[in-house]
Amino acid sequence: MYDADIADGWDIAGNANGGYLLALAARAMSDSVGRPPMSVTGHYLTPGLPGPCEIDTDVHRAGKRMATVAGQLVRSGENVLSALGLFADQVPGGPVVQRAAPPELPPIEQCVRRPPPAQPSGFGDRVEVSVRPADAGFYDGQPSGEAEVCGWFSFADGAPIDVIGLLLIADAFAPVIFNQPEFAPSWAPTLELTVQIRGVPAPGPIRCRFVGRYMQNGLFEEDGELWDSDDQLVALSRQLALSPRG
């Protein structure tokens, strides 16, 4: 069991960002087996308000190279996040095949940095999320018509981005559904988020592409690709979220 803290200032309208919570849990799970995350799934049970919490970890298997660990982030006796993950180092080598490319982004200073639409939110001060102008219309009530959001990510204080940081980035941008005019740009809570770590990021900002393809039955998925400054894919993410009810 790990004592932890849902720190102030990582919230969107009072509730801690989902990627922040996943990173918090994964850090404890990683520590319990001494290996970095390779694939982590989190299920969101109740909103995470700031304050002390505990993270219960349970090692399901620890092999020579890989370990499987369950984690629960509990605050005031309430289970906020249930997680399950595989922890192992990346092992470079072997053939490399990439059948897709990083998103084409203008320089950071030509992208759009705005606070999260829901206010007050501390999260927007902690992270530097700069959205490609073509995808940023939703901030002004002009959704692009395509459920896609691409942009740059850095921490506002310039902190380096490690593999745990990638878990946070996977949920740092506004929901892609905000660019579909069929839906109101309101709360789109994440139910489940899975992040595959696919490389150790080189220093510098991360380029991100988030895309949704299927919005039906009140649900949508959001697929993320995270790229480092060496054009290396460093993470793939997918979440299932509730569509805004308008």
Add this chain to the structure above:
Amino acid sequence: MYDADIADGWDIAGNANGGYLLALAARAMSDSVGRPPMSVTGHYLTPGLPGPCEIDTDVHRAGKRMATVAGQLVRSGENVLSALGLFADQVPGGPVVQRAAPPELPPIEQCVRRPPPAQPSGFGDRVEVSVRPADAGFYDGQPSGEAEVCGWFSFADGAPIDVIGLLLIADAFAPVIFNQPEFAPSWAPTLELTVQIRGVPAPGPIRCRFVGRYMQNGLFEEDGELWDSDDQLVALSRQLALSPRG
């Protein structure tokens, strides 16, 4: 705790198919809360040999509409599969946006049905997996050069396909990496598989598209889309697997 059985004949070269194991665990998890799966993640710890097993379920949250459940499939004291899932009914209604379409497939009888490359395998007798000819070259040592496999799925005995069945289908086709000549078409074990159920399938065979885009550091992902006979997307899947070492 549920008593179950890894039945004979669902194996590929002796080990039960990963989708079969996920379906087996999810059936117990679903029963424990009386709701069907909506998003289930399984981590594969050791190969599942046929024989009696038990499935331990733990309800992390049971709300009015949704429940979160952990499950472990244990055989002879060994943890074969660790799972975590969200269980809830689909709720039709609201706007529908689909930004992609089902795969274009020739009629089933023009597709290629072969036993799994690894023999002996009972799995090929249980399922009717019919691969689009353009993607079937790997069976004859002629990989297409694109990590993609599309085709039709039915159960060989004509059993109807329910939402639990979709979990099995998500891992029923040959690994997409068999179509990349950079890799040998040998064992590509699944580390983690997540399936989002996105609809209740209409009667009839399921059309499937499986695609891999990033093969690096000895790992690749495989993204699946499952479509029913009404052109409804009924499931999205993603797995992380080890690339064959040749």
